[in-house]
Amino acid sequence: MAVLGKPTTIKFTCYEIGHTWTPFCTHAAVGVAYSVSKEAAKIYGSLYLLTALYRNRGKKYFLGKFWRETLQSVIFLTTNGTVFIACFCIWRRLLGQFLYFTAAFMPAFTASFVAILIERKSRRGLLAVYMANVALETLYRMLASRGLVKPIHNGEVLLFSVASAVYFYFFKIKNGLPESTLSALSLIVGKEEHPPCDAQTDQQQKPRSTIQDRVQDVIKSCKPVKMLVDWLQSHSKHRLCQHQHSCISYILQGGIRMFAIGYGIQCAIKLFGSLGRTFKNPRIFLKSLFQRDNLRLGAFLGCFVAIFRAVNCLLRWIRNKEDKLHGLLSGFLAGWSMLFYKGPTVALYTATKLAEMLYFKGIASGVLPYIRCADILIYSISTAIVFHTAVIEPHNLRPAYWNFLLRVTDNRFAEMNRVLLEPFIQGCSKMFPNFWPDYDPRYTNLARQ
Template identity: 60%
Template sequence: MAVFGKPKSVTCTCYELGHTWTPSCLYASADVALVVLKQALKIYGTLYTVAGILKRRDLKYFKEKLLKEISQSVLFLTTNGTLFISFFCIWRKLLGRFYYSSTGFIAAASASLTAILLERKSRRGLLAIYMANVATETAYRMVLSRGWIKPIKHGEVLLFSIASAIYLYFFRKGHLPEQTKGALSFLVGKDELPITEKGEGPNHKNHGNKFLSQLTQTQTFQRINKSLQSTPRHRLCQHRHGCIHYTVKSFVKMFGLGFLVQGGVKILGALPRIHKTPGSLWHALRHQDNFRLGAFLGCFSAIFKIVNCLLRWLRNKDSEIHGLLAGFLSGWSMLWYKSSTIALYTAYKLAEVLYFKGISKGFLPYVRCADIIIYSISTAFVFHVAVFEPHNLRPAYWNFLLKVTGNRFGVMNRKLLEPLYPDASKIAPNFWPDYDKRYTSLTPESILQRS
């Protein structure tokens, strides 16, 4: 991190430090633009097409809106990547040298602010939360690497449990935005919502049995299912059958979903290798992550339901406070599938919900363009770290930056940044660019003489 005081700087050229694959600033920007454009088309083309299919969009959407949405997001990502290298050079030319702040943060902030204005307003909030998530995790990794704090055991699980407790308390009260309520209803079912939210009384028809219908076709499953359905149900419970059936059904459904989703991702990743290693498909299908995600989702849903049922039996009354305790306990199911990304995203979405609740009650002011500000600052911080200390980035995000820029982020000569940050070249300590000697005489032996 920067130390306040007299600013440090390095006097190398853009070519020597940044775009080491070409001495031309203009060609470097054009080259990055082309690479990012190709990757952005793949990313958003696949993402929006699959999302449209899963959301069962009509033919009109695919004809009239899909291409427009893809193009706008591709323009956003391409602009962000291209302008970063452009402003990297521009700020160096304006200031005459590279300073700690201008080398990464200011260049990235200038690029990110311009890019996010090109993206659809409906996506800006999601991008802001995602990048704030990445920035927070990056800052945590930075302070850990400096030894300023000690890691908290299961810290991400604790954070997720606290966020889940608050979320599910509001869920039980019916005080959540429709999109969030819909996501939680899918995860834990609608039976714990207030009756007025469901529009149905106790024992309403449950449409969530579709997933299990095929399993219950055999006689064995029919006998087990009937036995579970006949278990006791508290008079205040809104689910149709017994409490044990209610819990077991939820676990099986969400475990199966988690297994299939993670398994599908693993299988897609294995497809390019099938012709060389046919066994990779079977390995992908039985990968332990498939079981872990299934166990996480299954336990989360089942624990939330069983705790609510138990509290109704023990207290002989129902209350939204039950959702607070049930949410906290169900959050610990993340021990099966620990993810700081999921924990931070959940926490940031909760902060967003609470912020808008505060606005609606007049407790908090409405900040215009908050999503633009958060995205620009968060992205600038993450890109700054990507320049000076990429070893402290989330590995998946660093790999994303390398992929989307065609490894351009990886060929910076970070040895030149060591006067500003001693561990700058830690991620690749032996790397030295293959310079064109017509444009620089820089060698590993000469860098100590440059300031």
């Protein structure tokens, strides 16, 4: 297997290695542009539509801004794919051959740099963080496949726990988190763990929702449930606790609520994925509802909230004071609930968002320098790493992202002839050991040996 940065020289043409479905570079670029634009319209059209409906945007938005934002994002993604395949050919023509980094990294960097300039500034940071997350996981897979690093048992859980600890340390500090992050964490664990002045203000000003009223009505109508709830709420709470009822009731209520939300989300995903088959076989509907996998997300979210609240209440009883260090410990212990729903994607995304937040805090305090266009550079470098891996060693790419690349390019990434690269980069044809393109003999004399 090639070492990153090895000056490998490959003398095949861009037709023989890259766009094997057509011998013409222009046709290849136009074909990729058509495929990407078609899928991009579906992706961003659906994304912006659902976001607009969720935020209850008015008619004025749908008649104007909705179409502009969707078109801008479609052009961004189309440019990224089209310029990549174009630069794949251009770099080869300029140098007369492929080098290890000019086969994919440099074309991808050029394409990503051009494309991100087209996208709205408000989305560049989100795209940079997401692609940095994918790139970090990709680099880890590459190093692990070379035996340079050894996987740590439950390493993703440990990473998530450390990130959660830092998040909730700042959660306990007034104005310690950006408003968007604060809102997201408050939605999960509740606002009662804010600094006392904030929590009191929130409780005084926040009216009960219709859903809460209905839940209360259901509880009141069922006497055994009402008796159990009243018994749990009758227990004591610490004088510093900002929640309304007892600590036991507070812990169980949060855990059960988030378990139900997590279970519902997982069921919805399963049902949406099997929607076509459900009409033919209604039993699939019930099967999707009661799969054991549905419990995993619910158990993760429910245990996370329950542990977080329990540790905070316990520390208030033991230490008889409120402290930001409580957030550090409770966040770390709650993070281990990820054992129910392990995944490096969630852990890495949480860590990269934390790194972004800490970086901006460092800038605000004057400790770290402000780097202009950092989001553009991070996105371009990260995407170049991912595309480079998709060409040279796709088996080390995150499966979900590999499937995304195949979908938006109409399977073109899978039609590259990696068998030709095998003598130079050992293992690059691992996913497609028997693939050989149907070459036009007028443009190459290559034949399978």
